[in-house]
Amino acid sequence: MKYQSAINCAKLSIFAMVFGMLSACNNSDSESPTMEEPANVVQISTTLTSASQIPRRESQEKASGTLTLNMDTSTLSAQISFEQLNVTAAHIHQGFAGEIGSVFAAFEATSDPSVMELTETELTEAQMARLLAGGYYINLHNDNFPEGYLRGQILTEEISTRIFKLSGAQQIPNVVTTATGAAYITLNHNQSTVRVNAFIDTPNTPIAAHIHSGDISENGAPILELQQDIENPEYWYSDEQTLAQDLFELVTSGRAYLNIHTDAHPEGELRGQIVNQYKQVFSFSLDSLQARAPRVSEQQGIGNVILNRESGEASFYIATQGIEDATQAHIFSEQDTASDPIIQLNQDANDPQRFSLDTSLNSDEVEQLVQQEWKVSVGSTEYEQGAITGQVLVEPSPSGLVLDQSSLVAERNTYTINFNGQALGTAIIDMQREGDVMTITEITDAVPFGITETLSVKIDTRTLAPISYEGTGTAEGTEGTRFIDINFNWDKNRVTGSTDLQTDPFEQLLPEQTVEQLGLFYSIHTLPLAEGLEYPITVFNALDNSLTERQLTVVGIREVTVAAGTFQTYEVFLNGADVNQIFFVSQEAPRRLIQIGFDRFPITYELQP
Incomplete structure (x- = not known):
């Protein structure tokens, strides 16, 4: 938390010294002059996006908010900015990430049509505690989305959130399903606590939900059990729970995932790696039908990529089945040939059917990856140019059929x-x-x-x-x-x-x-x-x-x-x-x-x- 605490002066200016001496001469019984301590103020910034909405929406539109929290007077003021957006109302609502709550305070219009303000508003002790725990959010509304257009959680430095999708493609092995989901997690880094809300849409019956330990390329043990809502069986949650420090670090570092289990897929139908808002997860399948020389075979694989869109840091994980003679794995563009790789992956010394790489991408490479222009090919002794291939997808096909995007052109x-x-x-x-x-x-x-x-x-x-x-x-x-x-x-x-x-x-x-x-x-x-x-x-x-x-x-x-x-x-x-x-x-x-x-x-x- 960024506090502006008072600072005692070690040296007095000459003017102050003279003023003090004169005062002492005039009134030897008077008190020494004192300086008033500045207010204990916290500045908070938030970004409002459609991904934070419930239900989650996909949009590039954003807004920003700045808030001033005076700890001495228990007051809050705020301003939000939104360039070229249609906004009809803006409020601060009560609710943690993944919750929809009542209106706490309303923003007012200003002379600038792209700016709205909240004048200084008093907080009760309970409201202050909730705000410091991450329990309020800003919501913009418009005619098309009266229930909520863009949303941003109000978070101090001790609190962070993880908002991410759930899909069958992240399961190991992959699950072909039309089910979808989204999860919202609030983390208190001072107290090592976790609060979870998850929403799913599945044709099957959900039977359990957990947070598990494990990187995106592995399955792990459960570390936190979620509860199912009695009235809505597709809503799973966990009230604030304290984790052991080592388990909490797994969650905050991205080495844990949320898993939804159903009657049709008791080992897990939906999965989402717990990553922060700067990271994007790609999950895809590899098979011989997508290879440069398509053929029917039992050889297959799964791939996962975690991309930090801000820094360009990317981690690639490939696991194959049925390719005991695998020799290499590389990434190439749809516009290039498999013999001209962009990136070569490292083969696991203990398991030749697994490949991985941590690397940094330049801005052009990040754009190509996000636009789904990259493929991964795994070669073998028999098929040097590629035994199996897979297109790196943001959203895998729920039918399990991977379409040839290079042929689907205008x-x-x-x-x-x-x-x-x-x-x-x-x-x-x-x-x-x-x-x-x-x-x-x-x-x-x-x-x-x-x-x-x-x-x-x-x-x-x-x-x-x-x-x-x-x-x-x-x-x-x-x-x-x-x-x-x-x-x-x-x-x-x-x-x-x-x-x-x-x-x-x-x-x-x-x-x-x-x-x-x-x-x-x-x-x-x-x-x-x-x-x-x-x-x-x-x-x-x-x-x-x-x-x-x-x-x-x-x-x-x-x-x-x-x-x-x-x-x-x-x-x-x-x-x-x-x-x-x-x-x-x-x-x-x-x-x-x-x-x-x-x-x-x-x-x-x-x-x-």
Whole structure:
């Protein structure tokens, strides 16, 4: 705590000496002049972010707050600054990290629209104790987020917080799950106490939660048990608990993690390393399907990276299975070859299937890592260029399918629609990418088939999960002309909106990990592909609202010639529907969709130059 204590002067100025002598001469009984001690004041700074909100949000927007706490008068004043942000109200609320509490005091507007102030406000003894323990926070509100927009905990030097995500990807071994979570921990460094709040969203039944000892690359023993809320089984907490000093240091140094156990995954479904706000955790899988020469095998691995975004310090951990002859592990960029590594990792002398490295990254390398442009490859005696490979991901795909991001790029392609070899129309496929969102638009003009339509779907490039769908146009059928008018939006696996097929508003709860058909068709070249590989995919067709369980099978390798050229392709069969599709995807990176065929009709879509 930064206190401004009084300082006794050791020397008097000449003026003060003379003044003192004169005073003594004039009144020998008067007291010596004294100096009033300055107030015992603590200055506190806080940064307000969306990650501190409950529920946690992802946003780059920030605000700052400065507070003045007068310990002598038990008063608090504050000021918050927010450049170019829409703020309708600001308060100090009661609540520790991970808690939502009542309003304690309100900020007032100033002449500067980006600044609000809290005038000097008195604190009771109980309020002062709570504030010094980290039990208050500043919350900004606006029209879009009236319950809370940006949040920052009020913390003195003795108190700190850890706010982090929970995911199945951090489990050892990895757990493929749609479950998510976030944890909020308050640490008192003077008293070695820990206070925990954790919120999860899982389709399974949570049965236990603990803080465990252990680095991000290992499993450890539990050191603190959390309690489950009676009314909300997905909320786990621990009131303030004192830890032994060595255990407390494990938590504060990042050598401990929070684990949520469920009936489906009793060893742990969600895990989060306890790191501070400057550090970011990446967790990902490695397999032979992502290798430069994709193949089906049992060889696999898990990877974890802890990055300090402020300093550039990074720690890499790789553990593999089934590669007894592993020889090396290195990091390379998607734009480069595996033979031109950016960073070489160190092989464990006692376990040749484990690799690690502590290093410092420059600003460009930090940006590449954060933008998910790096991959890790593990080579072996048999596969020198990479037995397994994995893309370093901020958010792993909940489906477990790792998409080839280098092939999921913005482009515009034209396909000729052929019937028995005769061109009868065109389909223009326009793909525009902005961050993790890809907009795929299909413009079909096939008058002989009676089809003129424009269909557009937005998907999450990390998971293929649909975000929205719009469709307009006309299609001739056995029951006459259909005037297509579709507008759907997804909230996780719930789709709502309207369709010309029914007059009532449309709403349907889809199975987890369901993809939309249009988005699947034109991003199928980004899926894991290797000869002999097969896996199921649940598909929702927005055109007719049907839901089918499909099976994707890579039948083999085939040479295909179209107007755009001759290509060595993966022949991918997607069955399970009334009409099944056959896709031909180029092997050469970045992969492209070359041709689409159908098993019951002599219709093909062929790529044009």
